[in-house]
Structures are given as structure tokens and as C-alpha cells.
Amino acid sequence: MGCEGRELIPLIVARGLTRKFGDFVAVDHVDLVVRPGEIYGFLGPNGAGKTTTIRMLTGVLKPTEGEIEILGMNMKTHEMEIKKNIGVVPDEPKIYTHLTGKEFLDFIVEIYGLNEKEVSKRIAELCEAFKVDYLGKRVGEMSHGMKQKLMLVSVFMRRPRVIFLDEPTVGLDAKSAKILKLLLRKYADEGATIFLTTHILEIAEKMCDRIGIINKGRLIAEGTMEELRKLSGQEKASLEDLFLQLTAENEEIEEIIREL
Ligand SMILES: Nc1ncnc2c1ncn2[C@@H]1O[C@H](COP(=O)(O)OP(=O)(O)OP(=O)(O)O)[C@@H](O)[C@H]1O
Numbered sequence: 001m002g003c004e005g006r007e008l009i010p011l012i013v014a015r016g017l018t019r020k021f022g023d024f025v026a027v028d029h030v031d032l033v034v035r036p037g038e039i040y041g042f043l044g045p046n047g048a049g050k051t052t053t054i055r056m057l058t059g060v061l062k063p064t065e066g067e068i069e070i071l072g073m074n075m076k077t078h079e080m081e082i083k084k085n086i087g088v089v090p091d092e093p094k095i096y097t098h099l100t101g102k103e104f105l106d107f108i109v110e111i112y113g114l115n116e117k118e119v120s121k122r123i124a125e126l127c128e129a130f131k132v133d134y135l136g137k138r139v140g141e142m143s144h145g146m147k148q149k150l151m152l153v154s155v156f157m158r159r160p161r162v163i164f165l166d167e168p169t170v171g172l173d174a175k176s177a178k179i180l181k182l183l184l185r186k187y188a189d190e191g192a193t194i195f196l197t198t199h200i201l202e203i204a205e206k207m208c209d210r211i212g213i214i215n216k217g218r219l220i221a222e223g224t225m226e227e228l229r230k231l232s233g234q235e236k237a238s239l240e241d242l243f244l245q246l247t248a249e250n251e252e253i254e255e256i257i258r259e260l
Contacts, residue, residue, distance in 0.1 A: 009072055010035045011162045011193040012057065017066035019052050026052045028217035029066070034210075036161070039184060039194040041208030043201070045247055049217040050197040051091065054166050057195070058088045070162060084112065087160035091167045091197075093151040097140030101132065101150050104139060108154045119157050126153040129179050145171035152180065156187075163187065165196040169203060181207055205239040215247045 012034040019027040027049040034040045044050050055061035057068060059079045068075035070082045095104055109119055127133065130149040139147060148171050155163065163184075169177045184194050185207065198204055204211055205225060212222040221231055221242075229235055232242050 008035065010069075011071055012040075012195055013067075013069040014053075014057065015067040017053065017056060017068065018064050019049075019056060019061065020064045025217050027056070027063075027214075030214070030217075030219045032057075032212065032219070034193050034195060036191045036193055037188055038209045039188050039196070039207055041204035041211045042195065042197045042214065043199075043204055043211060043243060044197075044214035048214045050214060051166055053214070054088075054090075054164050054195070054197065058086060058164050059083050085160060085162070087155035087158060087163040089148070089151050089155055089163070089165040089168055091170065093144075093147045095139045095147060095151065098138065100138055101135035101142070104150065105135070105154055105157070108158075112158060114158060122157045122159075123153060126156055129183070130176050143171070145173065145176070148172060149176060156183065159187075161191065162193045163195070165194070167197055167199070169198065169200060201239045201243055211239070213243060213246055221246050 010033045012032060014030055014032040017027055017030040017032070018025065030049075030053060032040075042050050042053065052061065056063045057070065059075055059082055071085055073082055075082060096107075099107065105123060108114075109116060127135070130152060132146075132149050132153055134142065134146060135150075137146075139150070142150065148168070152168070165184075168180060172180065181203070184196075188194050188209075196208075210222065210224055211228060213220050213228075221228055223231065225239065228239070228242050228246075229237055232245055234241065234245075237245075
């Protein structure tokens with residue numbers, strides 16, 4: 001197969017992905033295909049199943065049913081290999097609180113076996129971009145946004161081809177959020193696959209090449225903005241209108257406002 005053929009191989013695939021907690025179905029037979037160069041926005045109301053899906057796609061949580069392939073490898077047989085090669089920025093960064101920022105980055109360099117010389121240049125550039133000038137501080141003493149930025153540096157310095165981000169802009173100041181958006185576009189244009197969740201529909205509308213909407217565990221709509229507009233029959237609709245229409249929350253909102 002030539003180079004072009006390889007580029008078409010999707011880097012994220014889920015088939016019939018399902019997760020139950022007891023009798024409750026949090027994620028219900030979700031199918032996903034995300035290709036190199038794509039920024040995929042995963043949207044849905046609170047409790048829809050976004051984080052549960054990301055946790056399964058990143059090997060943190062075992063599916064009840066279904067198949068996952070990341071970078072062309074099956075999660076059941078290649079979990080460690082997948083984890084080594086993806087980047088994950090969770091919504092609540094869980095970093096060892098007793099380490100300083102510098103110690104945390106050194107730890108990541110060591111466990112991933114990264115080339116220190118190559119990586120130290122990237123760390124310097126990323127820290128400059130995100131204004132991470134507090135590497136001497138202990139993680140336990142950092143604010144949410146500061147931890148989030150440290151986490152972004154620790155993931156981006158590895159240059160993974162697949163990056164999952166759960167609510168990445170929460171806690172970031174305006175400049176950092178803008179830099180993050182531009183960096184994600186740059187990485188995607190260089191062939192990476194970005195999978196992100198957000199409640200900020202404007203971010204999804206502006207940044208994402210394709211959008212998937214999950215509601216009550218089910219993927220209820222998927223496509224480019226144009227495809228979603230066609231699907232809803234509203235040529236000029238904003239993503240907010242489409243989202244509320246597709247998740248059937250528009251009428252509910254009107255009802256709530258009437259009753260207030
Ligand atoms: N460990 C768990 N045990 C039981 N139920 C869980 C567990 N994790 C998630 N759930 C349930 O699964 C559903 C989906 O949760 P999930 O965190 O995936 O939603 P989400 O779409 O990320 O929501 P939000 O936008 O509020 O972060 C919720 O009803 C949640 O209560």
C-alpha cells in the first residue's frame with residue numbers, strides 16, 4: 001500500500017461501543033471513525049456519555065461490549081502499545097501533587113523513554129507559549145488552569161498522533177485557549193487526529209471538522225456543520241440551534257422560561 005492509502009486509515013475506530021453501570025446504559029452502541037487530519041468534536045448534554053466514551057477509547061475503562069481500534073491497533077490486544085502512543089488531557093488532571101512541575105515533566109520523559117535533548121526544546125517552546133513559568137511550584141499548589149496547562153505541555157511535548165481532550169478549555173485564560181486552538185489545528189494539519197469534548201458550542205463550530213452529538217448514551221447525529229444543517233433542515237442554523245433541536249431541549253427551554 002502506498003503512502004496515500006496509509007493516510008486514509010482511521011486513527012480512531014469504535015464499533016458498537018457500549019458501557020453499562022449495573023443496569024444503566026451510559027454508552028449505547030456508539031460507532032465512530034476519525035481519520036488523520038481531523039478535529040472531531042464530541043458534544044452532548046451533561047451525563048450524555050462523553051467522558052465514559054473517552055475513558056474507553058483511551059483504555060482507562062473496559063467496555064461492556066464493542067470494539068476499539070486506535071492507530072490501527074485493537075484495544076483488547078494492544079492496550080499498552082496504544083497507551084504509549086496516544087495523548088490524553090482529562091477534564092480533571094490527576095497529577096502527583098507532591099511533585100513540582102519540572103519533576104512531573106522529567107517523570108513523563110523517563111517513563112515514555114523520550115529523547116531528552118529533543119524534548120527539552122519542545123518543553124521550552126510550549127512553556128513559553130502557554131506561559132508555564134511555574135515549573136518549580138508543587139502540583140498540589142497549582143490552580144486548575146495551571147495544572148491543565150502543565151498537562152497540555154506534558155502531552156504535546158510527546159507529539160502523539162492521536163490526542164484526546166476532555167473539556168480542554170475549561171480553566172484556561174483567553175490567550176491560552178486561543179493558543180490551544182491554533183496548536184490543535186496545526187497538529188491536525190500535520191496529520192494528527194484530535195478528539196475533544198466541549199460544552200462551548202462556538203469552539204466546536206469554529207474548530208471541528210466533524211461533530212458527533214451524543215444524547216443518553218446514543219450518537220444521535222454526526223457530520224460536518226453543513227451536514228448537520230442539512231440533517232435538521234435548517235440551512236442557516238447555528239450549532240446551538242442544531243444541538244438544542246437534536247437533543248430535543250429547545251421546547252423544554254421555552255417551557256422552563258414560561259414557568260419562571
Ligand atoms: N463510575 C460510574 N458509575 C456509575 N455511573 C457512572 C459512572 N461513570 C459515569 N456514570 C454515569 O454515566 C452517565 C454518563 O456520564 P459521563 O461522565 O460519561 O457524562 P458526560 O457526557 O461526560 O457528562 P458531563 O458533560 O456532565 O461531563 C451519567 O449518568 C453518569 O452518572
